[in-house]
Structures are given as C-alpha cells and as structure tokens.
Amino acid sequence: MFWTLIAAVFSGLAGAGIAMALRKLSGNRLPKGIMPVFAGIAMIAGTVAQEYSWFPNNLDDLPPDAVVLSTREQQAVYQPWTYVQPWVRGFIAFAPSETVETMEGSEVYVIQAHIRERWQPAIIRPVLVDCARELRFDIAADTTFDDEGRPEGLSPVGDGPDDPVIPSVCAAS
Known part of the structure; x- marks a missing residue:
C-alpha cells in the first residue's frame, strides 16, 4: 500500500x-x-x-500452467468505475505441475493452493483432494495416511462438484 x-x-x-x-x-x-x-x-x-x-x-x-480456482472481485460506491468492470481483489490458484499423488493409483492429490489478496502477503497452503470420493481436506504437518494413500482422521472442508477446487484438480490430474 x-x-x-x-x-x-x-x-x-x-x-x-x-x-x-x-x-x-x-x-x-x-x-x-x-x-x-x-x-x-x-x-x-x-x-x-x-x-x-x-x-x-x-x-x-505463478507457474505457467497455473489454473485460477476462484476470484474475489471488488465493487465499491467510492470507486464508481468498478460497477462497469469490477477489479480482482484476490484469487486462489494451483499449478498442475506442482500436484503430487499421495500413492500411485490412489486418486488422492496434494496441491499447493496459491492464495493471493491485494495488499496482503502471498500464502501457499497444501490442500488434499480425493478425486474418487470427491472430497477436499486441509492438511497439516502431522497428517497421516492409510495404506491406500487416503488421509486418516481429517474432516472434509469441501465436497462434490460444487466445490471449485475438486473438479479443477481432478480434471488436471
């Protein structure tokens, strides 16, 4: 700023x-x-x-193959031109080249979600996507996986085709 x-x-x-x-x-x-x-x-x-x-x-x-998952647009009364064309205030993206499968054939992928917001530091957050069950999880350093490469003890934070992350990751992987 x-x-x-x-x-x-x-x-x-x-x-x-x-x-x-x-x-x-x-x-x-x-x-x-x-x-x-x-x-x-x-x-x-x-x-x-x-x-x-x-x-x-x-x-x-971002890497050249980055895919934008969602954007946050800005409109404000004190910026009347934004009612004609809103400007992007923040976005979430991932790069398929940075995607890793937890275990071969498991259809469980870890992506690096790039979270950018105007006037804020960039955040890179690991996100786990289970394409077979259409679930998304936030993972931490202490996350454990079973023999099939699926996370243990995590609650999903997103599910189904309405989640913007799951279809994009599964289509790119």
Missing part, C-alpha cells in the same frame, strides 16, 4: 507538470487551476491502472 501511495504522488506531480507545460504552450491563457485538476485526474488514473493490473501481474508470478 505504501508503493501505491508513492505512485499516486508521482502521478499527481506528472499530471501537474503536463498541465503546467500546456499552460506555458498556450501563452498562459489556461487558468492556473488546471494544474490541480490535471494532478487529481492523473492520481485517479494511476490508482485505477494499478488496481486493474494487479491480477494479471500476479498471475505472471
């Missing part, structure tokens, strides 16, 4: 500089009030550009 503020300040300075140059080119026929107007417009435009470019820039940081 600090860099967003710095970028807004420099956008404002650039906008005021453009207005000052236009004023000089017009022989000072443009009013002095044009400088704060241009500064404000440039600050808003710079902030909007940063908001809308955040999602594609973060996707570039």
Whole structure:
C-alpha cells in the first residue's frame, strides 16, 4: 500500500507538470487551476491502472500452467468505475505441475493452493483432494495416511462438484 501511495504522488506531480507545460504552450491563457485538476485526474488514473493490473501481474508470478480456482472481485460506491468492470481483489490458484499423488493409483492429490489478496502477503497452503470420493481436506504437518494413500482422521472442508477446487484438480490430474 505504501508503493501505491508513492505512485499516486508521482502521478499527481506528472499530471501537474503536463498541465503546467500546456499552460506555458498556450501563452498562459489556461487558468492556473488546471494544474490541480490535471494532478487529481492523473492520481485517479494511476490508482485505477494499478488496481486493474494487479491480477494479471500476479498471475505472471505463478507457474505457467497455473489454473485460477476462484476470484474475489471488488465493487465499491467510492470507486464508481468498478460497477462497469469490477477489479480482482484476490484469487486462489494451483499449478498442475506442482500436484503430487499421495500413492500411485490412489486418486488422492496434494496441491499447493496459491492464495493471493491485494495488499496482503502471498500464502501457499497444501490442500488434499480425493478425486474418487470427491472430497477436499486441509492438511497439516502431522497428517497421516492409510495404506491406500487416503488421509486418516481429517474432516472434509469441501465436497462434490460444487466445490471449485475438486473438479479443477481432478480434471488436471
């Protein structure tokens, strides 16, 4: 958020500089009030550009085969342009190349869920997906597995085709 503020300040300075140059080119026929107007417009435009470019820039940081499982879009009264096109505030993705089967033929896969949220640190969380039973589990370091590669003592946190993670992982594996 600090860099967003710095970028807004420099956008404002650039906008005021453009207005000052236009004023000089017009022989000072443009009013002095044009400088704060241009500064404000440039600050808003710079902030909007940063908001809308955040999602594609973060996707570039992930492996090339990354699959977006879900997105969280932002709309706000104080950002009226978001009612035309909401910007992505956060998303969850996984990369099939990072997926590991717990035991060959078990159809139980561990994925690295990449959880990204604007202005928050990135989180990578291991998630277990049982494709045969259509279940999803959060796993920890002390999770144990039976002889078939299935987790023991875990309660599912998602199930069925309505869960956005299960169909995506099972189709990619």
